[in-house]
Amino acid sequence: MSDEPFLVVEDLTVRFPTADGLVQAVTDLSYSVEMGKTLGIVGESGSGKSVSSMAVLGLHDARTARIDGSIRVGGKEVVGLSESKMRELRGNAVAMIFQDALAALHPFYKVGKQLTEAYLVHHPSATKREARARAIEMLERVGIPQPDQRIDQFPHQYSGGMRQRAMIAMGLINDPSLLIADEPTTALDVTVQAQILDLLQDLQREFNSAVILITHDLGVVAEMADDVLVMYGGRAVEYGPCTDILTHPEMPYTWGLLSSVPDVTADTSARMIPIPGNPPSLLSPPSGCSFHPRCLYRDKVPGDLCSTTLPALTPAGRGGDHVKRCHLPNPDAIYATEVLPEIAPELVKEMP
Template identity: 50%
Template sequence: MPDPVLQVEDLSISFTTGETTFDVVRDLSVTLDGGRTLAVVGESGSGKTITGRAIMRLLPRGAGARGRIVVAGRDMLAADERELRRARGADVAMVFQDSMSALSPYLDIGAHIAQAVRLHDPSVSRRAARARGVEMLERVGIPEPADAVRRFPHEFSGGMRQRAVIAMALVNRPALLIADEPTTALDVTVQAQILALLRELQQEYGMAMLLISHDFGVVASAADDVLVLYAGREAEYGSLRDVFEAPAHPYTAGLRAATPRLDARLDTGGERTRLRAIPGAPTSLRDAGPGCAFAPRCGLAGQVGERCVVEVPLRSRRTSGTTGGAHRAACHLDRLPSSGEIAR
């Protein structure tokens, strides 16, 4: 069996402000094979985007990572700046959340893609690099690509800019693509087109994809496996089918219950039942107590005594997945009630 494209072992990410240092991601371990998509799901502040940036070694000032990150056989945390420049774009590329801010307003679209080509192969001429740009724009479905390469980002719609960013990320055919909320602020039709495009290119190139999202609808249409993060820790990990059909962590069950559904049951008055929101606010990572971070918002906390508020599950336990694969949940409960209340 070939080695996984991505191996993350005991990853912790910390921020230092003044004399205070606190972890925003703790003890995260995942693997991802070529041709598969792992969706990372959670509320804002759960650690999704910062994990993607840590894989790229693009952490902001004051942040640091410890543990091990291996992409296509390259140890990213041990790599020097020269190795990182070689890896970014060739081994691993990233589609950032805001396509407008990811593109320079001073460069046309062709220059963006040509720059990505020539940074990794200076022997390629500017003309040949721009020709590659035309090919990639055509590949991602931008009409009249020979004309489009001369346009500037502000001349593109949001969907076209997102396609251009995808073209720039994939022009060197990386082994791993990190897509950070790639459909944010796009209407549902364009969103479906972008997701279909990513799946098509993934199959064509055989690359692994780390999809960062808060939208379970996007995850359901694109992922093979799902990693649920809460307060910087793994809450649940498993196949898409296991996590959706048999969530094993109260937080995952809460997210699923808060997702709008077309087949939602009507009440006796003919109105659709209201969504069940998870009460409270996400736990402050600075003020997290010694127990499970989700305990203050969990309606099942206390069913195993005081363990929920005084003890964090040291390792995610393995549960029996419906697909026969690994299904982990960081919860003290052996199983969730089939119809129990999961939020206070």
């Protein structure tokens, strides 16, 4: 039996031809997720987070998307797989919780109808009665009150938090080995967010699922992720264990993401510092390091490397599985002496 992680993405490239040119949505992306582990994918809008995950599910139109590289799910190559084979995989071995539950659920069909259909597609020998019982069981498991009654209601009759729970129930109804959660708590208030995240953790422990969590919220990543993939301009710019990424980041873009997070527990001298400028156009990405036009530390790199040469993913200074894409020499020291004093002075005071 292979020791390969359940999901292995290698050199994934996704392009979309348009009237204005070729959109380079994802370029040479590689990562993996093991059973029972959670990978957090973070980055600004347009960085390629959702595009790469939709490729895992085969949700891009083959007529309008050019996909290269390798995606192996449970040891099976899915790039180039026929649509009929992808339908067998999608919703069964791999499921996705979409960002907007109201848009993802069909408004004309009752929630129970949509749940039972998702079950019957992958269990053709099951009866409608068995499928309904399974749907009620899943609604109850995700915390929907009175599931035997709620199953016969339409999505608009659910609150935002309940719709998100129904989406999770649909994603888990066939016990998938991999669950992709695309911004599952974005539109919810903080109390419901906490409930949804606790639910995902409980269900992951119960099913031992591999989870990909796509989010802008580094607080969510700190709570849930085992590993973190930071994306910018369609590429991985930092990747490694969550603790390493959050405590010893070595890519200025990651510093910018951390600097942009408010800390309500910090003293009044702490600052929230936004990343200057805008994300790059994926029609004509910058040469060299795609972050260099916005980077506040590019003057610390000798010559014009940042603007002319794309940095490779190289091991971070602390070693291990932590890698970063940056020309900056000695980034750990720069982070400790220049970045941390600005965003978290109380941490600097505690350092030996």
